[in-house]
Amino acid sequence: MSSSSCRGFATMAIRLALVAVVTAGLGCCFLAPQAPAGAPRGLSAPTLGAQMPEAETDGFASGWAPLLSLGAALGMLFGLAVQPAKAITAEQFSQLTYNQVRGSGLANRCPTVESNGSEVPVKSGSRLINVCFEPKSFAVEFETDKGKEFATTKLTTRQTYSLAFVEGSLDPNPITFKEQDGMDFAATTVKLPDGQYVPFLFTVKELVAKGEGSSFKPGFTWGGEFSVPSYRTGGFLDPKARGMYLGYDQAVALPAMQADGKGGQEDLFKETNKVFDLGKGAIEMEVNKVNQELGEIGGVFVSKQPSDTDMGAKAPRTILLKGIFYGKVVNA
Numbered sequence: 001m002s003s004s005s006c007r008g009f010a011t012m013a014i015r016l017a018l019v020a021v022v023t024a025g026l027g028c029c030f031l032a033p034q035a036p037a038g039a040p041r042g043l044s045a046p047t048l049g050a051q052m053p054e055a056e057t058d059g060f061a062s063g064w065a066p067l068l069s070l071g072a073a074l075g076m077l078f079g080l081a082v083q084p085a086k087a088i089t090a091e092q093f094s095q096l097t098y099n100q101v102r103g104s105g106l107a108n109r110c111p112t113v114e115s116n117g118s119e120v121p122v123k124s125g126s127r128l129i130n131v132c133f134e135p136k137s138f139a140v141e142f143e144t145d146k147g148k149e150f151a152t153t154k155l156t157t158r159q160t161y162s163l164a165f166v167e168g169s170l171d172p173n174p175i176t177f178k179e180q181d182g183m184d185f186a187a188t189t190v191k192l193p194d195g196q197y198v199p200f201l202f203t204v205k206e207l208v209a210k211g212e213g214s215s216f217k218p219g220f221t222w223g224g225e226f227s228v229p230s231y232r233t234g235g236f237l238d239p240k241a242r243g244m245y246l247g248y249d250q251a252v253a254l255p256a257m258q259a260d261g262k263g264g265q266e267d268l269f270k271e272t273n274k275v276f277d278l279g280k281g282a283i284e285m286e287v288n289k290v291n292q293e294l295g296e297i298g299g300v301f302v303s304k305q306p307s308d309t310d311m312g313a314k315a316p317r318t319i320l321l322k323g324i325f326y327g328k329v330v331n332a
C-alpha cells in the first residue's frame with residue numbers, strides 16, 4: 001500500500017468516528033492476513049520447474065550439489081513467499097484460465113485500477129458492476145478497563161473471504177449506489193490473541209452508499225449502511241441437534257427449561273430459542289484511482305459490522321475491516 005492510501009485509511013477511520021485506538025491498534029498499513037501468493041501458482045510453477053534442474057546440473061562437486069540446489073530451491077520458495085503481491089487489473093484477470101486461478105489465491109483478490117483520465121462520470125440510470133471488496137485487516141472490538149479497544153486478529157479462513165461481482169444501480173447527485181446482487185457475503189472466522197474464535201458473515205448486503213457529486217475522482221468519499229444476515233441459517237443444527245426450524249426444541253440430557261427458573265436458565269433459553277438475527281453494518285470508502293476510459297474505480301474501505309451471534313445465544317462482537325475495493329461504472 002502506498003503511504004497516501006494509508007493516510008486515506010487513517011482519515012477515514014477518524015471520519016467514521018471509530019475509536020481513536022483503531023489506528024494504534026491496527027497500525028496504519030494493515031498486515032496482509034495471509035501473504036497472498038506472489039504470482040498465480042499456475043504461472044510460477046513452470047518457472048520454478050524450469051530453474052530447478054538447471055541448479056542441479058551446475059558443475060559443482062556432487063556432494064555439495066544437492067545441498068546447494070536445496071538451498072537454491074528454498075531461496076526461491078522464500079523469495080516467492082515474500083514477494084509483494086503483484087497488481088492484477090480486471091483485464092488481466094479476464095485472460096487467466098481456470099487452471100491459472102485455481103489454488104492460487106487470485107480468486108480472492110480484487111482487481112487494481114490503472115489510472116487513466118481524472119474522473120469517471122455517473123449518469124442517471126447507470127450501474128456499478130463487478131464490485132469487489134477485499135479485506136486486508138480484521139479487528140475485533142473488546143472491552144478493557146480503559147474502554148473499548150480493537151484487537152488485531154489472525155485470519156483462520158482460507159482465501160475465500162472477499163466479496164466479488166457485486167452490482168447494483170448507480171445514480172448521480174449525490175452519487176447513490178444501491179447494492180442488488182452478486183457474491184455479497186463470505187463466512188469468515190478470525191482468531192483473537194487469547195485463542196477465541198470469532199465467526200462473522202462479511203457482507204455488504206443491501207448497501208446504500210452515497211457521496212456528494214456526479215463523478216468518481218481520486219479523493220471521493222462515500223459510504224452507507226448495509227444489512228448483516230445471520231451467520232447461520234434456519235436449517236442449522238447445533239451440537240445438541242437443536243435448530244430454528246429443524247431439530248430438537250430442547251437439548252437431551254440438559255435440565256428442561258421449566259425445571260427451576262433460576263441460575264443459568266437465561267443462557268439455556270438463548271441456546272434453545274434459535275433466532276435469525278439481522279444486524280446492521282456501515283462502510284466508508286475512498287476512491288484513490290480511476291480509469292476514465294474503462295469506467296473503473298478503485299480505493300480503500302473501512303467497514304464495521306456485527307459478528308455471528310450463534311443464532312441468538314451470544315452477544316455479537318463488533319468487527320472492523322479495512323481493505324480495498326474495485327468497481328466498474330457502466331452507463332446505460
Ligand SMILES: *[C@@H]1O[C@H](CO)[C@@H](O)[C@H](O)[C@H]1NC(C)=O
Pocket residue numbers: 115116117293
Ligand atoms: C487513456 O487511455 C487511452 C487509450 O489507451 C489513451 O489514448 C489515453 O491517452 C489515456 N489517457 C491518459 C490521461 O492516460
